[in-house]
Amino acid sequence: MKNKSFKLAAVTLLGVLTLAGCSSSKEVASMKGAKITEEDLYKELKKDKNTSGQVLTGMILNEITDKEYGSKVDQKEVDKQYNEMQEQNGGKKAFEDLLKQNGLDVKTYKESMKTQLAYKEMLKAHVKITDEDLKQTWATYHPSVDTQMIVLGSEEEANAALKEINDGKSFDEVAKAKSTQEATKKDGGKVTFDSTYTTKPERVAIPDTVKEAAYKLEDGKTSEVIKATDMTTGADSFYIVKMVKNQKKGNDYKKFEKELKTITEEAKLADPMFQQEVIGKELEKANVKISDPDFKDILTPYLPKKEETKDTKEQDKKSDKKADKKDDKKETTESSK
Structure with a gap:
């Protein structure tokens, strides 16, 4: 951490010296029988051409x-x-x-x-x-769609949650009780998204496989369990999506x-x-x-x-x-x- 801080400070000072015209004899540090001026420091910093060139x-x-x-x-x-x-x-x-x-x-x-x-x-x-x-x-x-979703960490949990919904329990109730997606569960899993990264609530990550499955649903219909793999961590998540309002893309x-x-x-x-x-x-x-x-x-x-x-x-x-x-x-x- 100390090295990073020093480099940041050095880069900032290099910028000041560059703007000053690189000819300042103003003293930066002194010791017995010697001193270091801004010009001395500038010349030393210039030796790292990559860093100093990027700064300039x-x-x-x-x-x-x-x-x-x-x-x-x-x-x-x-x-x-x-x-x-x-x-x-x-x-x-x-x-x-x-x-x-x-x-x-x-x-x-x-x-x-x-x-x-x-x-x-x-x-x-x-x-x-x-x-x-x-x-x-x-x-x-694909245009924006309104959905509800439940996210779980295992296929067994997802299948059990889907069974509850199919047996007549409301999607809201199951989402609030079981979903691991903290940003949406308190609101019954409600999330609006399109084919970009824009979501409501903001910054809710929705895998492409989940989006593609959701787009195929009619209003009021609930998906089967959808498996999604995080390509960064390799971890699997399991989604259940209910389509509230599907805005069809059309041809125009x-x-x-x-x-x-x-x-x-x-x-x-x-x-x-x-x-x-x-x-x-x-x-x-x-x-x-x-x-x-x-x-x-x-x-x-x-x-x-x-x-x-x-x-x-x-x-x-x-x-x-x-x-x-x-x-x-x-x-x-x-x-x-």
């Missing part, structure tokens, strides 16, 4: 996103996300203590959140969605165009190749110049490769011909001597 690249991108897209970020959204993080981490005091442990405070953390939201705005500015994109999303899309994707656009946009925003393409365009637009020769190539992986145009090729040919003529003239002159 991140700083450049942060400057671009904040300057060009920061105004598009609503402070209310920053506060909302901060409050959600605070709630997820034990409340106000617990979260502020956690920030302190990582060398942060509320202000700096909110600033970093704003930068992240500005980065997303930058990506969104480059998203273009075509009909072909929507059709591809439509191929795997236009009916769900709004939802499809949202899903398609989110997929593009999460695509690393798309992100790299956008970063390259923004770096070119910002006309970034790297003054320090040690970092001259750090942006190369992001920048689009220049394709040779017809004009460029013709210019190269002319240059080659001129060079050949110059060489011929030189050889003629030398032979006449």
Whole structure:
């Protein structure tokens, strides 16, 4: 833990020194007969090219996103996300203590959140969605359905629960008494979901096998026991699903165009190749110049490769011909001597 903390502190200081122009003789530490300046520290940190290069690249991108897209970020959204993080981490005091442990405070953390939201705005500015994109999303899309479900850890328990339901016990009652899914059991197992990760209540994980089985149910019908395996842990869970309201997909994707656009946009925003393409365009637009020769190539992986145009090729040919003529003239002159 100490090593990680030191690295974080070092990276932060490197950023400060880089912005300062890397020529500060301000003293960082001193001892008998010697001292360490900011410039000394900067030179030492530069020796780890991977880390320092990543930090500088991140700083450049942060400057671009904040300057060009920061105004598009609503402070209310920053506060909302901060409050959600605070709630997820034990409340106000617990979260502020956690920030302190990582060398942060509320202000700096909110600033970093704003930068992240500005980065997303930058990506969104480059998203273009075509009909072909929507059709591809439509191929795997299923609209939202309202269900109730019971989740159990063994097939025997699931079969026993299903028998109770088939014998006339209400699904609500069995779900509240036996389901292991804490987020839904108190409400009789009610959960709404579609073919994306969006659920109500939020963050309820539903395996694809369970979703596919649910989509086939008519309103009011209950499934057989559905086995689902967690691919990360290898553990099996057993589901019973009752369909409350099944919204059929149909054949016309236009009916769900709004939802499809949202899903398609989110997929593009999460695509690393798309992100790299956008970063390259923004770096070119910002006309970034790297003054320090040690970092001259750090942006190369992001920048689009220049394709040779017809004009460029013709210019190269002319240059080659001129060079050949110059060489011929030189050889003629030398032979006449």
